[in-house]
Amino acid sequence: MYCISCGAEIPDDSGFCLKCGASQTEPLTPVYAAQPVVQAPVSPTNVLVWGIVGLACACTFFGSFLGIIFSAIGMKKHRAYLNSGAAYSTKVKVGGILSKVGLGVGIALTVLCVLYFIFIIAMIVFIGREVDWSYIF
Ligand SMILES: [Zn+2]
Numbered sequence: 001m002y003c004i005s006c007g008a009e010i011p012d013d014s015g016f017c018l019k020c021g022a023s024q025t026e027p028l029t030p031v032y033a034a035q036p037v038v039q040a041p042v043s044p045t046n047v048l049v050w051g052i053v054g055l056a057c058a059c060t061f062f063g064s065f066l067g068i069i070f071s072a073i074g075m076k077k078h079r080a081y082l083n084s085g086a087a088y089s090t091k092v093k094v095g096g097i098l099s100k101v102g103l104g105v106g107i108a109l110t111v112l113c114v115l116y117f118i119f120i121i122a123m124i125v126f127i128g129r130e131v132d133w134s135y136i137f
Pocket of ligand 1: 006007008018020021
């Protein structure tokens with residue numbers, strides 16, 4: 001027979017090659033194959049930070065529309081983490097909740113913010129009509 005590694009002629013039934021020392025038996029298949037570690041597309045901290053930033057921005061009245069955007073990003077990252085099948089993480093869970101709350105608060109306050117500006121513009125327009133602009137122009 002010939003060595004499976006270097007091809008040297010060796011006696012039949014040799015366990016090892018006499019020339020290169022390579023084992024002549026098939027490598028044993030491990031019974032327990034190593035479990036592949038699932039790599040999440042985003043880190044748990046990343047999901048949490050987007051959730052916090054989203055909710056924080058949503059709570060600022062004039063920046064509440066930014067809260068909608070950041071919360072939506074947070075929810076997307078939260079979903080991406082869960083879909084990857086990565087290990088359970090409290091940070092991810094909290095981040096997901098904060099993103100959902102942030103989205104709700106963000107939408108509500110953005111509506112109020114828009115109404116506020118409509119009100120302000122309406123006031124300026126109506127008060128403006130009462131003002132005699134000929135004093136200025
Ligand atoms: Zn050999």
